[in-house]
Amino acid sequence: MVDRRPTIADVAQRAGVSKGLVSFVVNNRPGVAADTRARILAVADEMGWRPRPNARSLSTRRSSALGWVVRREPDVVATDPFFPAFMAGVESVLADHGQVLVLSLVSDAVAEQRAYRTLVADARVDGVFLTDLHRADDRLALVAELGLPAIAIGRPDAHQELPTVDLDDTHGVAQSVEHLVELGHRRIGYVAGDISFVHGYRRRAAYASSMERAELSAGPIVLTDFSAAGGAAATSQILDTDPRPTAVVYANDVMAIAGMGLLQQRGLRVPEDMSVTGFDGAALGRYTYPALTTVVADPMAWGRTAAEVLLQLITEGHAPSVELAPAQLVVRTSTGRPTP
Amino acid sequence: MVDRRPTIADVAQRAGVSKGLVSFVVNNRPGVAADTRARILAVADEMGWRPRPNARSLSTRRSSALGWVVRREPDVVATDPFFPAFMAGVESVLADHGQVLVLSLVSDAVAEQRAYRTLVADARVDGVFLTDLHRADDRLALVAELGLPAIAIGRPDAHQELPTVDLDDTHGVAQSVEHLVELGHRRIGYVAGDISFVHGYRRRAAYASSMERAELSAGPIVLTDFSAAGGAAATSQILDTDPRPTAVVYANDVMAIAGMGLLQQRGLRVPEDMSVTGFDGAALGRYTYPALTTVVADPMAWGRTAAEVLLQLITEGHAPSVELAPAQLVVRTSTGRPTP
DNA sequence: TTGTAAGCGTTATCAA
DNA sequence: TTGATAACGCTTACAA
Numbered sequence: 240m241v242d243r244r245p246t247i248a249d250v251a252q253r254a255g256v257s258k259g260l261v262s263f264v265v266n267n268r269p270g271v272a273a274d275t276r277a278r279i280l281a282v283a284d285e286m287g288w289r290p291r292p293n294a295r296s297l298s299t300r301r302s303s304a305l306g307w308v309v310r311r312e313p314d315v316v317a318t319d320p321f322f323p324a325f326m327a328g329v330e331s332v333l334a335d336h337g338q339v340l341v342l343s344l345v346s347d348a349v350a351e352q353r354a355y356r357t358l359v360a361d362a363r364v365d366g367v368f369l370t371d372l373h374r375a376d377d378r379l380a381l382v383a384e385l386g387l388p389a390i391a392i393g394r395p396d397a398h399q400e401l402p403t404v405d406l407d408d409t410h411g412v413a414q415s416v417e418h419l420v421e422l423g424h425r426r427i428g429y430v431a432g433d434i435s436f437v438h439g440y441r442r443r444a445a446y447a448s449s450m451e452r453a454e455l456s457a458g459p460i461v462l463t464d465f466s467a468a469g470g471a472a473a474t475s476q477i478l479d480t481d482p483r484p485t486a487v488v489y490a491n492d493v494m495a496i497a498g499m500g501l502l503q504q505r506g507l508r509v510p511e512d513m514s515v516t517g518f519d520g521a522a523l524g525r526y527t528y529p530a531l532t533t534v535v536a537d538p539m540a541w542g543r544t545a546a547e548v549l550l551q552l553i554t555e556g557h558a559p560s561v562e563l564a565p566a567q568l569v570v571r572t573s574t575g576r577p578t579p
Numbered sequence: 580m581v582d583r584r585p586t587i588a589d590v591a592q593r594a595g596v597s598k599g600l601v602s603f604v605v606n607n608r609p610g611v612a613a614d615t616r617a618r619i620l621a622v623a624d625e626m627g628w629r630p631r632p633n634a635r636s637l638s639t640r641r642s643s644a645l646g647w648v649v650r651r652e653p654d655v656v657a658t659d660p661f662f663p664a665f666m667a668g669v670e671s672v673l674a675d676h677g678q679v680l681v682l683s684l685v686s687d688a689v690a691e692q693r694a695y696r697t698l699v700a701d702a703r704v705d706g707v708f709l710t711d712l713h714r715a716d717d718r719l720a721l722v723a724e725l726g727l728p729a730i731a732i733g734r735p736d737a738h739q740e741l742p743t744v745d746l747d748d749t750h751g752v753a754q755s756v757e758h759l760v761e762l763g764h765r766r767i768g769y770v771a772g773d774i775s776f777v778h779g780y781r782r783r784a785a786y787a788s789s790m791e792r793a794e795l796s797a798g799p800i801v802l803t804d805f806s807a808a809g810g811a812a813a814t815s816q817i818l819d820t821d822p823r824p825t826a827v828v829y830a831n832d833v834m835a836i837a838g839m840g841l842l843q844q845r846g847l848r849v850p851e852d853m854s855v856t857g858f859d860g861a862a863l864g865r866y867t868y869p870a871l872t873t874v875v876a877d878p879m880a881w882g883r884t885a886a887e888v889l890l891q892l893i894t895e896g897h898a899p900s901v902e903l904a905p906a907q908l909v910v911r912t913s914t915g916r917p918t919p
Numbered sequence: 920t921t922g923t924a925a926g927c928g929t930t931a932t933c934a935a
Numbered sequence: 936t937t938g939a940t941a942a943c944g945c946t947t948a949c950a951a
Contacts, residue, residue: 246928257938262930272936292701293642294928296633297943304681313879314862316663323656323684330684334694339703341644342682344663344670354674361632363679471866497866504868522654523863526811526837528844539653586944597922602946612920634944637927 245288254282265290292337296362305333305549306364308343310351311371315466316344318493320521321538325370325392328542336550352381359385366553368392368545369401372437390549390558392541396437402552403560404545408438408518409445411534411566412488415516416449418532418568419486422576424514425455428484430473430494432465439465442490442518459484463494470494471501478505485577486514492521492533499527499573510575520569530571537564585628594622605630632677636702645673645889646704648683650691651711655806656684658833660861661878665732668882669708676890692721699725706893708732708885709741712777730889730898732881736777742898744885747905748778748858749785751874752828754908755856756789758872759826762916764854765795768824770813770834772805779805782830782858799824803834810834814841825917826854832861832873839867839913850915860909870911877904 251258256279263271264279271279283289292303307329309316316322326340333340341364343354355378358364366388369378374396382389382401394405419427429446432439443460450457459480463469470493477487489495495517499509507513509529517524520535544561552558591598596619603611604619611619623629632643647669649656656662666680673680681704683694695718698704706728709718714736722729722741734745759767769786772779783800790797799820803809810833817827829835835857839849847853849869857864860875884901892898 247930248928258928259930259932259939260937263937266930270936275936289700290930291928292703293633293636294943295930297637297928297945298930300943302633313664313667314660316667317660317861318658318863320654320657323662324653326682327653327656327684327686334683334690334697337701339681339698339701340683341679342666343674343680344667346667350674357674358679360629361677361679363632467863467866493863496863500866500868500870502868521657523658523807523833523836526807526840527867528840528842530840587946588944598945599923599947600921603921606946610920615920630945634927635946637929637944638946640927 245286247288247290250279250283250286250288253286254279262290300362301365302362303337304339304341304364305329305546306341306343306355306358306367307370308345308351308354308358308367309370310345310348312346312466313344315464318467318521319465319491320519324538325542325545328539328544329368329546330542331539332543332546332550338550351378355381355385355387359387366390366549368549372396373435374437374440388549388552390545390552392545393438396440402548402558404541404548404563405560406536406541406563407565408534408536409441411518411536411568412442412445413449414568415488415518415532415534416446416453418570419488419514419516419574420453420455422486422514422574424484424486424577426482426484426486427455428458428477428480428487429460430470430477430487430489430498431460431462432490432494434462439490446488465491465494467493467497470497474498474501478502478507484513486516486574488516490518492517492519492524492531495531495533495573496524496527499529499531509573511578514574514577516568516574518566525571527573529573532571532574533569534566535569536566540564585626587628587630590619590623590626590628593626594619602630640702641705642702643677644679644681644704645669645886646681646683646695646698646707647710648685648691648694648698648707649710650685650688652686652806653684655804658807658861659805660832660859664878665710665882665885668879668884669886670882671879672883672886672890678890691718695721695725695727699727706730706889708889712736713775714777714780716777728889728892730885730892732885733778736780742888742892743900744881744888744903745900746876746881746903748874748876749781751858751876751906751908752782752785753789755828755858755872755874756786756793758908758910759828759854759856759914760793760795762826762854762914764824764826764917766822766824766826767795768798768817768820768827769800770810770817770827770829770838771800771802772830772834774802779830786828805831805834807833807837810837811841814838818842818845818847824853826856826914828856830858832857832859832864832871835871835873835913836864836867839869839871849913851918854914854917856908856914858906865911867913869913872911872914873909874906875909876906880904
């Protein structure tokens with residue numbers, strides 16, 4: 240016989256026990272004598288045996304994999320620091336749990352639905368992360384229909400049963416506005432991302448209520464799509480308003496950086512003629528000229544926590560929602576006093 | 580009995596045939612009467628049955644999944660347009676083939692090795708993409724040892740058996756240098772990425788040979804790491820050289836953008852005092868000020884082709900290497916004539 | 920061309 | 936506390 244990989248039968252035989260007992264031991268089930276357990280573990284270790292997930296999945300209907308379906312344009316993913324950092328956080332947890340991440344990048348809603356359905360039909364994953372929540376997100380109903388364990392990244396708009404791992408981004412936006420007001424700005428514009436996203440919507444709301452709190456009238460507000468192109472176009476629109484604002488709050492860093500580019504191209508100085516703030520804490524923002532004042536969150540911790548919560552949901556059937564530390568303003572040089 | 584998902588047995592029974600025949604039909608195997616085949620397909624379709632990959636994998640030892648292990652800092656992934664675009668390309672092919680992408684993001688070589696070994700030990704994937712090739716890349720030996728089908732993204736340095744999907748990036752670098760020379764530049768610096776990567780090494784070599792071809796002496800050359808921080812620091816070093824160059828070629832866009840930021844912070848104008856070129860064609864580069872002259876490749880096509888080749892390698896045991904269209908220079912406004 | 924039956928490597932059930 | 940033995944859902948010899 241060729242030296243094929245050892246199976247549970249080989250381990251059982253070598254340890255002089257039945258397959259069932261070996262299974263009990265690797266699954267940490269009670270009812271096995273301590274010395275028997277130790278012996279089995281020793282043999283398994285010596286033979287370098289571990290249960291194969293796909294064989295196991297046949298009887299348990301568990302795949303030991305978690306799914307993440309991302310519906311975004313590649314261009315947007317490319318410039319979003321959330322994406323890889325969140326993934327790194329998830330990954331750091333999964334490896335220790337013998338889990339694996341199945342990732343799917345789709346471009347439209349139809350492909351997105353199909354992706355979730357196929358993941359379930361093919362029993363590819365035991366649960367999924369729901370990111371980029373929309374205000375009316377049909378994935379909430381979908382995962383319920385499919386009986387697919389899921390957790391929401393960022394609080395869904397409607398009240399939901401789903402465990403949620405959330406991070407308050409409104410605080411950072413409020414800090415941005417307050418920072419600008421303290422510097423003496425009175426006309427502060429806002430470039431929103433896509434407000435069909437919960438986070439896009441919430442950030443805009445935070446801007447509006449902060450302006451109100453400062454007893455300033457909000458606007459101009461431009462709605463766009465979180466992309467560099469969108470940020471530049473929105474900035475152009477803002478420049479056309481009269482009276483022109485002296486500062487602009489952007490809903491993410493990419494739009495802010497593109498916005499600064501457009502301002503400079505039009506001959507305006509940042510921050511002398513226009514102050515600018517971003518959101519994300521992208522690495523690049525430290526090295527632009529001027530360096531971008533922005534709001535930084537901790538997406539890696541977000542991913543880590545999300546993975547832990549999802550695993551708990553899968554194994555225990557329920558899990559708590561978690562609120563992470565809020566995003567914080569980091570002041571750099573793209574903001575300053577308005578020139579009179 | 581509850582209405583559990585149909586299995587191959589249900590389909591066989593309903594169609595009045597054996598399980599074996601159903602299996603033959605879904606696997607497109609010859610030797611089934613045409614009308615029988617049609618009837619079986621009709622029944623399967625009607626019942627909404629498809630073979631479950633994990634049940635299938637037990638006998639075939641195929642997982643219907645492809646693996647991609649990425650060893651990079653999240654920060655670097657975050658700013659690299661290659662990553663999501665390549666992934667989108669891969670994904671666009673996989674879905675049609677009932678395949679899934681298992682992605683792993685690791686931070687060091689030890690975790691990387693472990694990731695590949697676990698993927699194989701757990702029979703998680705049928706093959707892997709090898710990206711970010713190093714000049715002496717131990718993964719080539721590793722996949723050989725593991726018997727893991729793999730394709731190289733970008734040509735490995737040493738002669739290898741692996742099918743390769745490559746894209747000539749040296750052409751774009753040469754174009755960059757030629758463009759600058761035509762504009763009248765004679766002292767052209769270079770900010771390399773990490774030259775332990777094949778692509779980092781090749782780009783630098785392309786710069787050097789282009790300079791030689793133009794009968795100019797190469798340098799200053801600064802080696803760094805493809806990050807924004809690295810790009811800024813390298814630029815600072817270049818500014819310290821005497822005589823100072825009038826143009827700098829950067830090995831990627833992020834370093835180029837950070838470099839422009841540093842130049843401007845030091846009071847230099849781009850391109851009047853210093854021309855700058857990048858590499859990647861990142862979306863953001865169109866909207867910086869000035870807009871970045873850069874080299875654009877098509878990483879989405881790269882991913883698409885890579886997926887097709889890898890699938891062929893897995894199913895047929897061999898696959899051709901493919902050479903994609905070379906990257907091309909796109910001139911924008913970060914390059915101009917040197918001021919005398 | 921079709922059916923039967925034996926795997927594939929686990930976990931689950933039920934006795935002992 | 937342990938051991939047989941039957942699932943789990945599919946593929947694949949081998950027979951018919």
